[in-house]
Amino acid sequence: MILCVGLATVDLVYRVDRIPGADEKAQATGFEVAAGGPAANAAVTAAALGAPVTLVTAIGSHPLGALIRSDLEAHGVRVIDAAHDSAGPPPVSSIVVAGRDRTIISRNAGNLRLAVPPDGLPEADLTLVDGHHPVLAVAAAKAARRLVVDAGTWRPVFADILPHAEVVACSAAFRHPAGAVDAPHVVVTHGPEPVTWVSGGVTRLIAVPPVEAVETSGAGDAFHGALAHALHEAATMDAALTEAIRVAGVRVAHPGARDWLSSL
Incomplete structure:
Protein backbone atom coordinates (compact mmCIF):
# COMPACT_ATOMS: atom_id res chain seq x y z
CA MET A 1 0.00 0.00 0.00
CA ILE A 2 1.09 3.58 -0.73
CA LEU A 3 0.44 6.16 1.99
CA CYS A 4 0.17 9.79 0.89
CA VAL A 5 0.20 12.44 3.60
CA GLY A 6 -0.49 16.10 2.93
CA LEU A 7 -2.74 18.65 1.36
CA ALA A 8 -6.18 18.11 -0.14
CA THR A 9 -8.10 21.09 -1.46
CA VAL A 10 -11.25 22.01 -3.32
CA ASP A 11 -10.03 23.20 -6.71
CA LEU A 12 -12.30 25.58 -8.62
CA VAL A 13 -10.89 25.61 -12.14
CA TYR A 14 -11.96 28.30 -14.58
CA ARG A 15 -10.90 28.09 -18.24
CA VAL A 16 -10.61 31.35 -20.12
CA ASP A 17 -9.23 32.55 -23.44
CA ARG A 18 -6.66 34.68 -21.65
CA ILE A 19 -5.73 35.61 -18.08
CA PRO A 20 -7.66 38.78 -17.20
CA GLY A 21 -5.88 41.87 -15.96
CA ALA A 22 -6.63 44.03 -12.93
CA ASP A 23 -10.27 45.18 -12.65
CA GLU A 24 -11.13 43.13 -15.74
CA LYS A 25 -13.93 40.58 -15.95
CA ALA A 26 -13.66 37.43 -18.04
CA GLN A 27 -16.27 34.93 -19.15
CA ALA A 28 -15.17 31.37 -18.42
CA THR A 29 -15.25 28.97 -21.35
CA GLY A 30 -15.25 26.00 -18.97
CA PHE A 31 -15.46 25.20 -15.27
CA GLU A 32 -14.53 22.20 -13.10
CA VAL A 33 -14.62 21.30 -9.44
CA ALA A 34 -12.18 18.62 -8.27
CA ALA A 35 -10.04 17.65 -5.34
CA GLY A 36 -6.56 19.13 -5.58
CA GLY A 37 -3.38 19.54 -3.61
CA PRO A 38 0.01 17.86 -4.14
CA ALA A 39 -0.58 14.77 -1.99
CA ALA A 40 -4.18 14.34 -3.17
CA ASN A 41 -3.28 14.57 -6.86
CA ALA A 42 -0.35 12.20 -6.38
CA ALA A 43 -2.66 9.75 -4.61
CA VAL A 44 -5.18 9.85 -7.48
CA THR A 45 -2.37 9.24 -9.98
CA ALA A 46 -0.94 6.28 -8.08
CA ALA A 47 -4.41 4.78 -7.66
CA ALA A 48 -5.15 5.19 -11.38
CA LEU A 49 -1.95 3.26 -12.10
CA GLY A 50 -3.21 0.38 -9.99
CA ALA A 51 -1.81 0.80 -6.48
CA PRO A 52 -3.86 0.64 -3.28
CA VAL A 53 -3.57 4.17 -1.88
CA THR A 54 -4.54 5.84 1.38
CA LEU A 55 -4.44 9.61 1.82
CA VAL A 56 -4.14 11.15 5.28
CA THR A 57 -5.16 14.79 5.11
CA ALA A 58 -7.38 17.45 6.68
CA ILE A 59 -10.87 18.01 5.29
CA GLY A 60 -13.36 18.57 8.13
CA SER A 61 -17.13 18.50 8.32
CA HIS A 62 -17.84 21.63 6.26
CA PRO A 63 -20.11 20.91 3.25
CA LEU A 64 -17.28 21.72 0.84
CA GLY A 65 -15.37 18.78 2.28
CA ALA A 66 -17.83 16.40 0.65
CA LEU A 67 -16.55 17.54 -2.75
CA ILE A 68 -13.03 16.45 -1.84
CA ARG A 69 -14.07 13.11 -0.40
CA SER A 70 -16.36 12.16 -3.26
CA ASP A 71 -13.77 12.92 -5.93
CA LEU A 72 -10.95 11.07 -4.16
CA GLU A 73 -13.07 8.03 -3.32
CA ALA A 74 -14.46 7.93 -6.87
CA HIS A 75 -10.86 7.59 -8.06
CA GLY A 76 -9.96 4.77 -5.72
CA VAL A 77 -8.29 6.68 -2.89
CA ARG A 78 -9.08 5.75 0.70
CA VAL A 79 -9.27 8.92 2.82
CA ILE A 80 -8.38 9.34 6.49
CA ASP A 81 -9.46 12.78 7.71
CA ALA A 82 -7.34 14.06 10.59
CA ALA A 83 -9.64 17.08 10.93
CA HIS A 84 -13.00 15.31 10.85
CA ASP A 85 -14.32 17.37 13.78
CA SER A 86 -13.38 20.74 12.26
CA ALA A 87 -16.39 22.76 11.08
CA GLY A 88 -14.35 25.31 9.15
CA PRO A 89 -14.06 25.22 5.35
CA PRO A 90 -11.33 23.04 3.85
CA PRO A 91 -8.50 24.54 1.81
CA VAL A 92 -9.78 26.03 -1.45
CA SER A 93 -7.90 27.03 -4.61
CA SER A 94 -9.26 29.12 -7.47
CA ILE A 95 -7.32 28.34 -10.64
CA VAL A 96 -7.65 30.37 -13.83
CA VAL A 97 -6.28 28.51 -16.85
CA ALA A 98 -5.62 29.96 -20.30
CA GLY A 99 -3.83 27.32 -22.34
CA ARG A 100 -0.44 26.76 -20.71
CA ASP A 101 -0.77 29.89 -18.54
CA ARG A 102 -2.46 29.86 -15.18
CA THR A 103 -3.09 31.99 -12.11
CA ILE A 104 -3.76 30.40 -8.72
CA ILE A 105 -5.25 31.94 -5.60
CA SER A 106 -5.26 29.54 -2.70
CA ARG A 107 -5.86 29.25 0.97
CA ASN A 108 -3.95 26.10 1.82
CA ALA A 109 -3.87 24.63 5.31
CA GLY A 110 -3.96 28.08 6.92
CA ASN A 111 -3.41 27.96 10.66
CA LEU A 112 -5.06 24.57 11.16
CA ARG A 113 -3.21 22.52 13.76
CA LEU A 114 -3.59 18.77 13.53
CA ALA A 115 -2.67 15.78 15.62
CA VAL A 116 -1.97 12.27 14.41
CA PRO A 117 -5.26 10.31 14.36
CA PRO A 118 -5.89 8.31 17.57
CA ASP A 119 -5.42 5.03 15.70
CA GLY A 120 -2.10 6.26 14.31
CA LEU A 121 -1.04 6.18 10.68
CA PRO A 122 -1.60 3.02 8.64
CA GLU A 123 1.38 0.88 7.74
CA ALA A 124 2.53 1.26 4.17
CA ASP A 125 5.17 -0.15 1.86
CA LEU A 126 5.96 3.35 0.64
CA THR A 127 5.04 6.81 1.94
CA LEU A 128 4.83 10.12 0.09
CA VAL A 129 4.63 13.44 1.95
CA ASP A 130 4.32 16.98 0.57
CA GLY A 131 5.24 18.95 3.72
CA HIS A 132 1.77 20.34 4.36
CA HIS A 133 0.25 19.59 7.78
CA PRO A 134 3.68 19.42 9.50
CA VAL A 135 2.71 17.22 12.47
CA LEU A 136 1.31 14.55 10.16
CA ALA A 137 4.25 14.91 7.76
CA VAL A 138 6.89 14.39 10.44
CA ALA A 139 5.07 11.43 11.98
CA ALA A 140 4.70 9.81 8.56
CA ALA A 141 8.35 10.44 7.69
CA LYS A 142 9.61 8.88 10.91
CA ALA A 143 7.42 5.80 10.49
CA ALA A 144 8.03 5.29 6.77
CA ARG A 145 9.68 2.16 5.43
CA ARG A 146 10.48 4.04 2.23
CA LEU A 147 9.89 7.78 1.97
CA VAL A 148 9.39 9.93 -1.10
CA VAL A 149 9.28 13.68 -0.45
CA ASP A 150 7.49 16.06 -2.80
CA ALA A 151 9.66 19.14 -2.31
CA GLY A 152 8.04 21.69 -4.56
CA THR A 153 9.11 24.70 -2.51
CA TRP A 154 11.04 24.94 0.76
CA ARG A 155 9.02 24.51 3.95
CA PRO A 156 10.62 24.67 7.42
CA VAL A 157 9.25 21.21 8.26
CA PHE A 158 11.49 19.71 5.58
CA ALA A 159 14.42 20.05 7.98
CA PRO A 184 20.13 8.69 -1.39
CA HIS A 185 18.31 10.01 -4.46
CA VAL A 186 17.66 13.67 -5.27
CA VAL A 187 15.55 14.42 -8.33
CA VAL A 188 15.00 17.87 -9.82
CA THR A 189 12.41 18.52 -12.52
CA HIS A 190 12.81 21.38 -15.00
CA GLY A 191 9.54 21.39 -16.92
CA PRO A 192 10.21 20.20 -20.48
CA GLU A 193 13.98 20.08 -19.90
CA PRO A 194 15.80 16.90 -18.75
CA VAL A 195 15.24 15.69 -15.20
CA THR A 196 18.34 15.82 -12.99
CA TRP A 197 18.98 12.78 -10.81
CA VAL A 198 21.78 12.80 -8.22
CA SER A 199 22.70 9.52 -6.52
CA GLY A 200 25.92 8.45 -4.83
CA GLY A 201 27.61 11.67 -5.87
CA VAL A 202 26.86 11.01 -9.54
CA THR A 203 24.60 13.33 -11.53
CA ARG A 204 22.58 11.94 -14.40
CA LEU A 205 20.17 13.55 -16.83
CA ILE A 206 16.95 11.77 -17.83
CA ALA A 207 15.53 13.06 -21.11
CA VAL A 208 11.97 14.37 -21.28
CA PRO A 209 10.34 13.41 -24.60
CA PRO A 210 8.73 16.36 -26.38
CA VAL A 211 5.00 16.74 -25.73
CA GLU A 212 2.51 19.23 -27.08
CA ALA A 213 1.53 20.73 -23.73
CA VAL A 214 -2.12 21.67 -23.42
CA GLU A 215 -2.31 22.20 -19.66
CA THR A 216 0.48 22.05 -17.09
CA SER A 217 -1.62 22.16 -13.88
CA GLY A 218 -0.84 19.17 -11.68
CA ALA A 219 2.02 17.88 -13.82
CA GLY A 220 4.41 17.78 -10.88
CA ASP A 221 1.84 16.00 -8.72
CA ALA A 222 1.32 13.41 -11.45
CA PHE A 223 5.10 12.95 -11.66
CA HIS A 224 5.34 12.30 -7.92
CA GLY A 225 2.38 9.92 -7.87
CA ALA A 226 3.78 7.91 -10.77
CA LEU A 227 7.24 7.86 -9.19
CA ALA A 228 5.78 6.54 -5.93
CA HIS A 229 3.78 3.90 -7.80
CA ALA A 230 6.79 2.70 -9.79
CA LEU A 231 8.99 2.45 -6.71
CA HIS A 232 6.18 0.65 -4.89
CA GLU A 233 6.19 -1.87 -7.74
CA ALA A 234 9.95 -2.43 -7.19
CA ALA A 235 11.12 -0.56 -10.27
CA THR A 236 14.71 0.60 -10.40
CA MET A 237 15.22 4.32 -9.88
CA ASP A 238 16.05 4.79 -13.55
CA ALA A 239 12.90 2.98 -14.64
CA ALA A 240 10.78 4.78 -12.03
CA LEU A 241 11.91 8.19 -13.28
CA THR A 242 11.25 7.20 -16.88
CA GLU A 243 7.72 6.14 -15.93
CA ALA A 244 7.13 9.33 -13.93
CA ILE A 245 8.21 11.41 -16.91
CA ARG A 246 5.86 9.45 -19.17
CA VAL A 247 2.89 9.97 -16.87
CA ALA A 248 3.60 13.69 -16.44
CA GLY A 249 3.72 13.92 -20.24
CA VAL A 250 0.27 12.34 -20.49
CA ARG A 251 -1.00 14.85 -17.91
CA VAL A 252 0.15 17.96 -19.77
CA ALA A 253 -1.15 16.66 -23.11
CA HIS A 254 -4.77 16.68 -21.88
CA PRO A 255 -6.98 19.44 -20.48
CA GLY A 256 -9.06 18.88 -17.38
CA ALA A 257 -8.45 17.69 -13.84
CA ARG A 258 -9.27 14.01 -14.31
CA ASP A 259 -10.04 13.14 -17.95
CA TRP A 260 -6.36 12.51 -18.65
CA LEU A 261 -6.33 9.49 -16.34
CA SER A 262 -8.15 7.40 -18.95
CA SER A 263 -5.14 7.83 -21.26
CA LEU A 264 -2.68 6.17 -18.88
Whole structure:
Protein backbone atom coordinates (compact mmCIF):
# COMPACT_ATOMS: atom_id res chain seq x y z
CA MET A 1 0.00 0.00 0.00
CA ILE A 2 1.09 3.58 -0.73
CA LEU A 3 0.44 6.16 1.99
CA CYS A 4 0.17 9.79 0.89
CA VAL A 5 0.20 12.44 3.60
CA GLY A 6 -0.49 16.10 2.93
CA LEU A 7 -2.74 18.65 1.36
CA ALA A 8 -6.18 18.11 -0.14
CA THR A 9 -8.10 21.09 -1.46
CA VAL A 10 -11.25 22.01 -3.32
CA ASP A 11 -10.03 23.20 -6.71
CA LEU A 12 -12.30 25.58 -8.62
CA VAL A 13 -10.89 25.61 -12.14
CA TYR A 14 -11.96 28.30 -14.58
CA ARG A 15 -10.90 28.09 -18.24
CA VAL A 16 -10.61 31.35 -20.12
CA ASP A 17 -9.23 32.55 -23.44
CA ARG A 18 -6.66 34.68 -21.65
CA ILE A 19 -5.73 35.61 -18.08
CA PRO A 20 -7.66 38.78 -17.20
CA GLY A 21 -5.88 41.87 -15.96
CA ALA A 22 -6.63 44.03 -12.93
CA ASP A 23 -10.27 45.18 -12.65
CA GLU A 24 -11.13 43.13 -15.74
CA LYS A 25 -13.93 40.58 -15.95
CA ALA A 26 -13.66 37.43 -18.04
CA GLN A 27 -16.27 34.93 -19.15
CA ALA A 28 -15.17 31.37 -18.42
CA THR A 29 -15.25 28.97 -21.35
CA GLY A 30 -15.25 26.00 -18.97
CA PHE A 31 -15.46 25.20 -15.27
CA GLU A 32 -14.53 22.20 -13.10
CA VAL A 33 -14.62 21.30 -9.44
CA ALA A 34 -12.18 18.62 -8.27
CA ALA A 35 -10.04 17.65 -5.34
CA GLY A 36 -6.56 19.13 -5.58
CA GLY A 37 -3.38 19.54 -3.61
CA PRO A 38 0.01 17.86 -4.14
CA ALA A 39 -0.58 14.77 -1.99
CA ALA A 40 -4.18 14.34 -3.17
CA ASN A 41 -3.28 14.57 -6.86
CA ALA A 42 -0.35 12.20 -6.38
CA ALA A 43 -2.66 9.75 -4.61
CA VAL A 44 -5.18 9.85 -7.48
CA THR A 45 -2.37 9.24 -9.98
CA ALA A 46 -0.94 6.28 -8.08
CA ALA A 47 -4.41 4.78 -7.66
CA ALA A 48 -5.15 5.19 -11.38
CA LEU A 49 -1.95 3.26 -12.10
CA GLY A 50 -3.21 0.38 -9.99
CA ALA A 51 -1.81 0.80 -6.48
CA PRO A 52 -3.86 0.64 -3.28
CA VAL A 53 -3.57 4.17 -1.88
CA THR A 54 -4.54 5.84 1.38
CA LEU A 55 -4.44 9.61 1.82
CA VAL A 56 -4.14 11.15 5.28
CA THR A 57 -5.16 14.79 5.11
CA ALA A 58 -7.38 17.45 6.68
CA ILE A 59 -10.87 18.01 5.29
CA GLY A 60 -13.36 18.57 8.13
CA SER A 61 -17.13 18.50 8.32
CA HIS A 62 -17.84 21.63 6.26
CA PRO A 63 -20.11 20.91 3.25
CA LEU A 64 -17.28 21.72 0.84
CA GLY A 65 -15.37 18.78 2.28
CA ALA A 66 -17.83 16.40 0.65
CA LEU A 67 -16.55 17.54 -2.75
CA ILE A 68 -13.03 16.45 -1.84
CA ARG A 69 -14.07 13.11 -0.40
CA SER A 70 -16.36 12.16 -3.26
CA ASP A 71 -13.77 12.92 -5.93
CA LEU A 72 -10.95 11.07 -4.16
CA GLU A 73 -13.07 8.03 -3.32
CA ALA A 74 -14.46 7.93 -6.87
CA HIS A 75 -10.86 7.59 -8.06
CA GLY A 76 -9.96 4.77 -5.72
CA VAL A 77 -8.29 6.68 -2.89
CA ARG A 78 -9.08 5.75 0.70
CA VAL A 79 -9.27 8.92 2.82
CA ILE A 80 -8.38 9.34 6.49
CA ASP A 81 -9.46 12.78 7.71
CA ALA A 82 -7.34 14.06 10.59
CA ALA A 83 -9.64 17.08 10.93
CA HIS A 84 -13.00 15.31 10.85
CA ASP A 85 -14.32 17.37 13.78
CA SER A 86 -13.38 20.74 12.26
CA ALA A 87 -16.39 22.76 11.08
CA GLY A 88 -14.35 25.31 9.15
CA PRO A 89 -14.06 25.22 5.35
CA PRO A 90 -11.33 23.04 3.85
CA PRO A 91 -8.50 24.54 1.81
CA VAL A 92 -9.78 26.03 -1.45
CA SER A 93 -7.90 27.03 -4.61
CA SER A 94 -9.26 29.12 -7.47
CA ILE A 95 -7.32 28.34 -10.64
CA VAL A 96 -7.65 30.37 -13.83
CA VAL A 97 -6.28 28.51 -16.85
CA ALA A 98 -5.62 29.96 -20.30
CA GLY A 99 -3.83 27.32 -22.34
CA ARG A 100 -0.44 26.76 -20.71
CA ASP A 101 -0.77 29.89 -18.54
CA ARG A 102 -2.46 29.86 -15.18
CA THR A 103 -3.09 31.99 -12.11
CA ILE A 104 -3.76 30.40 -8.72
CA ILE A 105 -5.25 31.94 -5.60
CA SER A 106 -5.26 29.54 -2.70
CA ARG A 107 -5.86 29.25 0.97
CA ASN A 108 -3.95 26.10 1.82
CA ALA A 109 -3.87 24.63 5.31
CA GLY A 110 -3.96 28.08 6.92
CA ASN A 111 -3.41 27.96 10.66
CA LEU A 112 -5.06 24.57 11.16
CA ARG A 113 -3.21 22.52 13.76
CA LEU A 114 -3.59 18.77 13.53
CA ALA A 115 -2.67 15.78 15.62
CA VAL A 116 -1.97 12.27 14.41
CA PRO A 117 -5.26 10.31 14.36
CA PRO A 118 -5.89 8.31 17.57
CA ASP A 119 -5.42 5.03 15.70
CA GLY A 120 -2.10 6.26 14.31
CA LEU A 121 -1.04 6.18 10.68
CA PRO A 122 -1.60 3.02 8.64
CA GLU A 123 1.38 0.88 7.74
CA ALA A 124 2.53 1.26 4.17
CA ASP A 125 5.17 -0.15 1.86
CA LEU A 126 5.96 3.35 0.64
CA THR A 127 5.04 6.81 1.94
CA LEU A 128 4.83 10.12 0.09
CA VAL A 129 4.63 13.44 1.95
CA ASP A 130 4.32 16.98 0.57
CA GLY A 131 5.24 18.95 3.72
CA HIS A 132 1.77 20.34 4.36
CA HIS A 133 0.25 19.59 7.78
CA PRO A 134 3.68 19.42 9.50
CA VAL A 135 2.71 17.22 12.47
CA LEU A 136 1.31 14.55 10.16
CA ALA A 137 4.25 14.91 7.76
CA VAL A 138 6.89 14.39 10.44
CA ALA A 139 5.07 11.43 11.98
CA ALA A 140 4.70 9.81 8.56
CA ALA A 141 8.35 10.44 7.69
CA LYS A 142 9.61 8.88 10.91
CA ALA A 143 7.42 5.80 10.49
CA ALA A 144 8.03 5.29 6.77
CA ARG A 145 9.68 2.16 5.43
CA ARG A 146 10.48 4.04 2.23
CA LEU A 147 9.89 7.78 1.97
CA VAL A 148 9.39 9.93 -1.10
CA VAL A 149 9.28 13.68 -0.45
CA ASP A 150 7.49 16.06 -2.80
CA ALA A 151 9.66 19.14 -2.31
CA GLY A 152 8.04 21.69 -4.56
CA THR A 153 9.11 24.70 -2.51
CA TRP A 154 11.04 24.94 0.76
CA ARG A 155 9.02 24.51 3.95
CA PRO A 156 10.62 24.67 7.42
CA VAL A 157 9.25 21.21 8.26
CA PHE A 158 11.49 19.71 5.58
CA ALA A 159 14.42 20.05 7.98
CA ASP A 160 12.79 17.29 10.05
CA ILE A 161 11.56 15.24 7.08
CA LEU A 162 14.46 15.09 4.63
CA PRO A 163 16.80 13.03 6.88
CA HIS A 164 14.30 10.15 6.59
CA ALA A 165 13.90 10.33 2.81
CA GLU A 166 14.96 7.76 0.25
CA VAL A 167 13.94 10.04 -2.61
CA VAL A 168 13.57 13.82 -2.57
CA ALA A 169 11.84 15.05 -5.72
CA CYS A 170 12.26 18.81 -6.12
CA SER A 171 11.11 21.39 -8.59
CA ALA A 172 13.72 23.69 -10.08
CA ALA A 173 12.38 26.42 -7.77
CA PHE A 174 13.26 24.47 -4.61
CA ARG A 175 15.97 26.16 -2.54
CA HIS A 176 17.32 24.39 0.53
CA PRO A 177 18.60 27.13 2.90
CA ALA A 178 21.52 24.95 3.96
CA GLY A 179 22.57 24.11 0.40
CA ALA A 180 22.51 20.65 -1.13
CA VAL A 181 19.85 18.11 -0.16
CA ASP A 182 21.34 15.01 1.46
CA ALA A 183 19.32 11.93 0.45
CA PRO A 184 20.13 8.69 -1.39
CA HIS A 185 18.31 10.01 -4.46
CA VAL A 186 17.66 13.67 -5.27
CA VAL A 187 15.55 14.42 -8.33
CA VAL A 188 15.00 17.87 -9.82
CA THR A 189 12.41 18.52 -12.52
CA HIS A 190 12.81 21.38 -15.00
CA GLY A 191 9.54 21.39 -16.92
CA PRO A 192 10.21 20.20 -20.48
CA GLU A 193 13.98 20.08 -19.90
CA PRO A 194 15.80 16.90 -18.75
CA VAL A 195 15.24 15.69 -15.20
CA THR A 196 18.34 15.82 -12.99
CA TRP A 197 18.98 12.78 -10.81
CA VAL A 198 21.78 12.80 -8.22
CA SER A 199 22.70 9.52 -6.52
CA GLY A 200 25.92 8.45 -4.83
CA GLY A 201 27.61 11.67 -5.87
CA VAL A 202 26.86 11.01 -9.54
CA THR A 203 24.60 13.33 -11.53
CA ARG A 204 22.58 11.94 -14.40
CA LEU A 205 20.17 13.55 -16.83
CA ILE A 206 16.95 11.77 -17.83
CA ALA A 207 15.53 13.06 -21.11
CA VAL A 208 11.97 14.37 -21.28
CA PRO A 209 10.34 13.41 -24.60
CA PRO A 210 8.73 16.36 -26.38
CA VAL A 211 5.00 16.74 -25.73
CA GLU A 212 2.51 19.23 -27.08
CA ALA A 213 1.53 20.73 -23.73
CA VAL A 214 -2.12 21.67 -23.42
CA GLU A 215 -2.31 22.20 -19.66
CA THR A 216 0.48 22.05 -17.09
CA SER A 217 -1.62 22.16 -13.88
CA GLY A 218 -0.84 19.17 -11.68
CA ALA A 219 2.02 17.88 -13.82
CA GLY A 220 4.41 17.78 -10.88
CA ASP A 221 1.84 16.00 -8.72
CA ALA A 222 1.32 13.41 -11.45
CA PHE A 223 5.10 12.95 -11.66
CA HIS A 224 5.34 12.30 -7.92
CA GLY A 225 2.38 9.92 -7.87
CA ALA A 226 3.78 7.91 -10.77
CA LEU A 227 7.24 7.86 -9.19
CA ALA A 228 5.78 6.54 -5.93
CA HIS A 229 3.78 3.90 -7.80
CA ALA A 230 6.79 2.70 -9.79
CA LEU A 231 8.99 2.45 -6.71
CA HIS A 232 6.18 0.65 -4.89
CA GLU A 233 6.19 -1.87 -7.74
CA ALA A 234 9.95 -2.43 -7.19
CA ALA A 235 11.12 -0.56 -10.27
CA THR A 236 14.71 0.60 -10.40
CA MET A 237 15.22 4.32 -9.88
CA ASP A 238 16.05 4.79 -13.55
CA ALA A 239 12.90 2.98 -14.64
CA ALA A 240 10.78 4.78 -12.03
CA LEU A 241 11.91 8.19 -13.28
CA THR A 242 11.25 7.20 -16.88
CA GLU A 243 7.72 6.14 -15.93
CA ALA A 244 7.13 9.33 -13.93
CA ILE A 245 8.21 11.41 -16.91
CA ARG A 246 5.86 9.45 -19.17
CA VAL A 247 2.89 9.97 -16.87
CA ALA A 248 3.60 13.69 -16.44
CA GLY A 249 3.72 13.92 -20.24
CA VAL A 250 0.27 12.34 -20.49
CA ARG A 251 -1.00 14.85 -17.91
CA VAL A 252 0.15 17.96 -19.77
CA ALA A 253 -1.15 16.66 -23.11
CA HIS A 254 -4.77 16.68 -21.88
CA PRO A 255 -6.98 19.44 -20.48
CA GLY A 256 -9.06 18.88 -17.38
CA ALA A 257 -8.45 17.69 -13.84
CA ARG A 258 -9.27 14.01 -14.31
CA ASP A 259 -10.04 13.14 -17.95
CA TRP A 260 -6.36 12.51 -18.65
CA LEU A 261 -6.33 9.49 -16.34
CA SER A 262 -8.15 7.40 -18.95
CA SER A 263 -5.14 7.83 -21.26
CA LEU A 264 -2.68 6.17 -18.88
